[in-house]
Amino acid sequence: xxxxxxxxxxxxxxxxxxxxxxxxxxxxxxxxxxxxxxxxxxxxxxxxxxxxxxxxxxxxxxxxxxxxxxxxxxxxxxxxxxxxxxxxxxxxxxxxxxxxxxxxxxxxxxxxxxxxxxxxxxxx
Numbered sequence: 001x002x003x004x005x006x007x008x009x010x011x012x013x014x015x016x017x018x019x020x021x022x023x024x025x026x027x028x029x030x031x032x033x034x035x036x037x038x039x040x041x042x043x044x045x046x047x048x049x050x051x052x053x054x055x056x057x058x059x060x061x062x063x064x065x066x067x068x069x070x071x072x073x074x075x076x077x078x079x080x081x082x083x084x085x086x087x088x089x090x091x092x093x094x095x096x097x098x099x100x101x102x103x104x105x106x107x108x109x110x111x112x113x114x115x116x117x118x119x120x121x122x123x124x
Contacts (some may be wrong), residue, residue, distance in 0.1 A: 002026040002113040004096045009118030012086055016122070020081040022115060024097030030054070030074040033099040035111060036081045038092035038120075045095065045108055049081060053102040061106075063089075086122045093117040 008020040022034070035050040049060045049070040058070050067086075072079040079096060099110035105111070 002032075002098055004098060004113055004115035006094065006096050006115045006118040009094060009120045011121045011123065013124050014050075014087060016086050017082070017084045018086065018120060020083070020094055020096075020120070022079045022081075022116060024077045024079070024096075024098060029077040031102055033102050033104045034070075034072060034079040035097045035105070036070060036079075037095045037097060037108060038090075039117075040092040041096070043045065043092075047106040047108075048094070050104045051079065051119055052104050057104055059062060059104055083120070086120075086123050091120060091122050093119050 003025045005023045012018055030053045036048040037045050039045040039049050047061050049068055051058045051070045056071050060105055067084050069082040072074050095117045096115040098113040100112045
């Protein structure tokens with residue numbers, strides 16, 4: 001079993017920054033592709049970013065390219081999402097997810113483990 005715990009969410013003004021963290025436990029972290037997803041009220045959960053086990057491969061959804069950066073520290077079993085130039089439309093619950101393998105993926109059904117989520121609110 002894998003446990004994922006997100007932290008770092010909060011209220012920020014438009015143009016501000018936040019860094020989300022996801023601490024993982026329970027299996028070999030470096031062999032898992034890790035993703036970030038988000039879900040806004042009344043909308044389906046959507047892909048945000050993914051990183052391979054080594055960190056050498058990343059992929060982002062178009063609306064966050066150039067503003068968000070996904071990274072990982074395998075020594076700490078932690079994946080991060082640095083979010084800059086935040087916009088009101090980034091407001092959502094952000095979820096960390098893990099795969100059982102190291103193949104990057106962008107669909108929710110490809111992920112085997114999920115955290116409980118952390119709220120990000122961008123508002124003035």
